Amino acid sequence: GQSLEQPSEVTAVEGAIVQINCTYQTSGFYGLSWYQQHDGGAPTFLSYNALDGLEETGRFSSFLSRSDSYGYLLLQELQMKDSASYFCAVRDGSWGKLQFGAGTQVVVTP
Amino acid sequence: GAVVSQHPSWVICKSGTSVKIECRSLDFQATTMFWYRQFPKQSLMLMATSNEGSKATYEQGVEKDKFLINHASLTLSTLTVTSAHPEDSSFYICSARDPDRSSYNSPLHFGNGTRLTVT
Numbered sequence: 001g002q003s004l005e006q007p008s009e010v011t012a013v014e015g016a017i018v019q020i021n022c023t024y025q026t027s028g029f030y031g032l033s034w035y036q037q038h039d040g041g042a043p044t045f046l047s048y049n050a051l052d053g054l055e056e057t058g059r060f061s062s063f064l065s066r067s068d069s070y071g072y073l074l075l076q077e078l079q080m081k082d083s084a085s086y087f088c089a090v091r092d093g094s095w096g097k098l099q100f101g102a103g104t105q106v107v108v109t110p
Numbered sequence: 111g112a113v114v115s116q117h118p119s120w121v122i123c124k125s126g127t128s129v130k131i132e133c134r135s136l137d138f139q140a141t142t143m144f145w146y147r148q149f150p151k152q153s154l155m156l157m158a159t160s161n162e163g164s165k166a167t168y169e170q171g172v173e174k175d176k177f178l179i180n181h182a183s184l185t186l187s188t189l190t191v192t193s194a195h196p197e198d199s200s201f202y203i204c205s206a207r208d209p210d211r212s213s214y215n216s217p218l219h220f221g222n223g224t225r226l227t228v229t
Contacts (some may be wrong), residue, residue: 033217040225041204043154045217087153097144098218100154 002026003102004088004095010106018075020104022088030091032064033098040086044085046073047077075106083108112208116221123194123228131189131224133204139184140206144218145177148201160187160204173184194228201225 006022022032031050035043047055049064049071061074063078075082085103113136120166124131141162146154158179159167166179178190191198205218 035218040223042220042222043218044220048217097156097159099156102153105151 002090002092004090004099006086006088006101007012008102009105009107011109012078013109014078014080016078018024018078018106019052020073020075020086020088022071022073023069023102024071024088024090024101026090026092028066028092029066029069032062033089033091034060034062034073035087035089036084037087043087072095078108080108080110082106112120112206112219114204114206114219114221116141116188116204116224118224119222120225121227123226125195125228126193128190128192129194129226131191131202131204131226133187133189133206133221135185135206138206140187141184142207143181143187144205145179145187145189146203146205148203148223154203157202162187169210194226198229199226199228 004024010018011017031048033048034046036046037043039092047062049055049062052064052066054063059076084107087103088101089098115134115136117132121129143160145157147157148154156169157172160179160181162181162184168174176192181187203220203221203223205220207216
């Protein structure tokens with residue numbers, strides 16, 4: 001089985017930096033993904049880490065440490081539109097199946 | 111980019127009736143699609159993997175006779191909630207893998223979801 005843990009909520013002001021941590025326990029590991037979901041909307045893909053290290057995509061970066069079964073999503077220069085839920089997810093051994101964490105609600109205040 | 115279209119976006123039905131939700135890949139072929147369910151303020155829970163031309167694979171605890179999945183073509187998967195009850199009220203979302211990326215890191219593209227309310 002698999003389990004993922006991430007904080008339930010994070011609040012920060014515009015312009016700040018937020019780090020969302022994710023720890024996982026899996027029987028097999030095929031990479032850690034991050035998805036963003038606004039209220040009532042569909043999840044959208046943000047990033048994917050298969051190997052240790054930092055992946056940067058604009059204001060968002062994602063980090064992975066396989067030895068620690070740990071990763072994080074870093075949101076920089078926070079904007080109001082970044083208020084959303086963020087989910088980490090891992091693949092199991094089967095092609096395509098993703099299991100999601102419980103999600104972290106990010107609240108950005110003026 | 112890969113687009114997944116889901117219909118309807120919302121539906122209200124009476125208890126005991128059946129509801130069909132369609133998931134289409136608009137500009138690519140998807141041999142595999144995934145159906146998720148999400149309750150308010152909760153995570154996405156994988157219900158089943160829909161395979162074109164074969165039976166769906168259901169996750170543990172998901173009733174296959176209640177949630178019928180048909181994947182008759184490379185661009186269409188349907189989920190039918192049979193004999194719906196109020197506890198089936200939820201947000202149902204389908205997804206398919208990006209065909210332009212290798213399977214190793216291919217992200218999921220999600221439909222916009224269907225909000226089902228059973229009265």
